[in-house]
Amino acid sequence: MIALARLLVALFSRPATLAILLGVAFGYALLFLWLAGDIAGGGQGGLHLAFPAWERAFESRGVLRFEPVGLIELGPWVWTFSPLDTLIALGIGLLLGSNLAGLWLVRQAPVACTIRAPSVGGLAALPALLAGGACCAPLVVIWLGLPIAGSLAVLAPWLIPLSCLALLVGLARLAAHYGHRASRPSGGGR
Amino acid sequence: MSRGVLTLSLILLWSAVSFPAWAAAPPTIPDAEVSLAHSLAAYRQTVRSGGPGKDGIPAIDRPHLESVAEADTWLEPGDRVIGLYRDGEARAYPQRILVWHEIVNDVVAGEPLSVTYCPLTGSALGFRRGDSTFGVSGRLVNSNLVMYDRATDSEWPQLLGVAISGPLAGRGLNAERLIWTTWGAWKARHPETRVLSRDTGYVRNYRRDPYGGYNPVSGYYRRDSRPLFPVMARDDRLSPKAMVLAFRDAGSAAAIRLPALREAGVLTLTLDERPYVILHDPELDTGWVYRNPEGRTIDHASLTFGPEGVRGPGIDALEPISAFQVMWFAWVAFQPGSMLIGEGEAP
Numbered sequence: 001m002i003a004l005a006r007l008l009v010a011l012f013s014r015p016a017t018l019a020i021l022l023g024v025a026f027g028y029a030l031l032f033l034w035l036a037g038d039i040a041g042g043g044q045g046g047l048h049l050a051f052p053a054w055e056r057a058f059e060s061r062g063v064l065r066f067e068p069v070g071l072i073e074l075g076p077w078v079w080t081f082s083p084l085d086t087l088i089a090l091g092i093g094l095l096l097g098s099n100l101a102g103l104w105l106v107r108q109a110p111v112a113c114t115i116r117a118p119s120v121g122g123l124a125a126l127p128a129l130l131a132g133g134a135c136c137a138p139l140v141v142i143w144l145g146l147p148i149a150g151s152l153a154v155l156a157p158w159l160i161p162l163s164c165l166a167l168l169v170g171l172a173r174l175a176a177h178y179g180h181r182a183s184r185p186s187g188g189g190r
Numbered sequence: 191m192s193r194g195v196l197t198l199s200l201i202l203l204w205s206a207v208s209f210p211a212w213a214a215a216p217p218t219i220p221d222a223e224v225s226l227a228h229s230l231a232a233y234r235q236t237v238r239s240g241g242p243g244k245d246g247i248p249a250i251d252r253p254h255l256e257s258v259a260e261a262d263t264w265l266e267p268g269d270r271v272i273g274l275y276r277d278g279e280a281r282a283y284p285q286r287i288l289v290w291h292e293i294v295n296d297v298v299a300g301e302p303l304s305v306t307y308c309p310l311t312g313s314a315l316g317f318r319r320g321d322s323t324f325g326v327s328g329r330l331v332n333s334n335l336v337m338y339d340r341a342t343d344s345e346w347p348q349l350l351g352v353a354i355s356g357p358l359a360g361r362g363l364n365a366e367r368l369i370w371t372t373w374g375a376w377k378a379r380h381p382e383t384r385v386l387s388r389d390t391g392y393v394r395n396y397r398r399d400p401y402g403g404y405n406p407v408s409g410y411y412r413r414d415s416r417p418l419f420p421v422m423a424r425d426d427r428l429s430p431k432a433m434v435l436a437f438r439d440a441g442s443a444a445a446i447r448l449p450a451l452r453e454a455g456v457l458t459l460t461l462d463e464r465p466y467v468i469l470h471d472p473e474l475d476t477g478w479v480y481r482n483p484e485g486r487t488i489d490h491a492s493l494t495f496g497p498e499g500v501r502g503p504g505i506d507a508l509e510p511i512s513a514f515q516v517m518w519f520a521w522v523a524f525q526p527g528s529m530l531i532g533e534g535e536a537p
Binding site: 037040041042052053056060061062063065067068069070071078080081139141142143145146147148149150152153154156 | 238239240241242243246247248328391392393394395397398400401402409410415416417418419420
């Protein structure tokens with residue numbers, strides 16, 4: 001836990017790692033919301049906001065999918081805004097950003113440090129991208145016309161938890177590695 | 191003695207608890223009049239999760255309606271709508287709304303009806319619902335929407351119109367004819383029609399169809415694109431998503447390609463020695479199906495098509511059959527071996 005806190009402090013205190021973390025987090029969140037169908041085309045230009053359904057904020061429409069409460073139109077885009085979907089997207093995005101920024105940080109270690117950094121990387125965040133979509137299939141599957149929606153539907157409830165778990169494991173391994181490196185004497189060899 | 195009193199009390203208690211639900215159950219037709227190509231158990235085994243949970247796709251229970259002028263501000267003439275006409279009242283349910291909700295529990299001309307649409311099978315069917323309402327179970331059979339009625343929780347695949355599980359298993363719903371047509375054609379036929387409004391009580395992007403589009407046809411709806419979910423039976427006589435006009439009657443089933451019907455105007459066919467006639471409605475570009483017990487010859491040129499449907503010499507001797515348009519792969523999954531008229535892949 002201390003190692004994890006130390007890694008997070010390091011990530012948030014360095015401009016370069018903070019930029020990677022936040023950039024990846026927001027980029028992933030937008031990709032997640034797009035593939036989940038929350039962000040899509042159909043906008044008619046300009047900015048229009050309407051939030052007529054706050055009472056539905058906690059209504060579930062699937063496992064870890066919630067009802068939108070408002071519509072945000074920006075240029076050609078329409079965002080059916082669900083606070084909880086957005087929090088989930090940002091949460092996974094922050095985990096992914098921490099993994100990638102942490103990986104970058106430990107790879108900056110002195111060459112003399114011989115322990116290889118664990119490279120869990122962004123693959124762990126991929127399952128969550130298949131969790132949302134149209135009513136009955138992930139959008140990627142619909143766009144590609146893949147006849148695998150039946151199998152994916154069985155897995156759907158587990159995709160987001162699976163991604164979160166894998167990213168947390170990756171972050172813990174990075175923290176352990178970072179802590180180990182920090183505890184070694186500077187320039188230490190074998 | 192005391193055991194008998196206890197049993198009687200339990201029966202009375204059970205009746206008191208379950209009677210309100212049964213009283214509100216949707217009106218059904220008896221098991222004997224329902225014929226299925228597969229057993230109920232086979233359908234139940236094929237049910238699979240579609241992803242969303244029960245009511246994860248929310249039915250519209252309090253539909254708001256608007257005028258033609260209001261609908262013209264956001265509907266293009268070529269946009270698909272599902273039309274319903276009953277006793278002088280016309281309704282248009284835009285496909286762009288139903289793709290997000292799949293069921294509208296409405297009352298038309300005093301009759302409680304459920305208008306149902308399954309985007310994965312391209313099918314729109316209407317059912318009488320009595321005092322009950324239908325919801326979306328979140329489950330599929332042969333890619334087709336499985337509805338549930340909120341009075342008894344029985345499950346009904348839309349294309350069957352027959353409950354496959356629950357207290358009403360084996361019983362069939364009373365169908366109400368819906369028309370799959372364009373907004374332009376529907377409002378020309380029914381200038382006073384009311385239209386389902388986007389004010390559904392839910393926030394959705396009604397300008398976008400997550401599966402593709404019908405105006406023009408694209409994405410999942412393309413004729414040659416593949417189904418996403420497994421099916422109980424396959425038949426390669428047509429492309430999977432080719433739209434057919436389909437009907438079943440007393441254990442027999444037939445599908446008609448619209449290009450063949452357009453070209454002929456009038457088609458006749460015989461199923462199990464029963465003659466049928468199918469008439470093309472050139473304005474709505476759909477077909478009207480009738481039993482033709484006297485074997486009447488119908489001259490298409492003598493027919494007129496109006497709000498009430500088809501009129502003309504010989505029509506009164508025909509018995510209407512409910513028909514609907516549906517993607518071929520879904521129809522043959524439910525009705526393997528269905529007769530097909532117009533096998534040529536004309537556009």
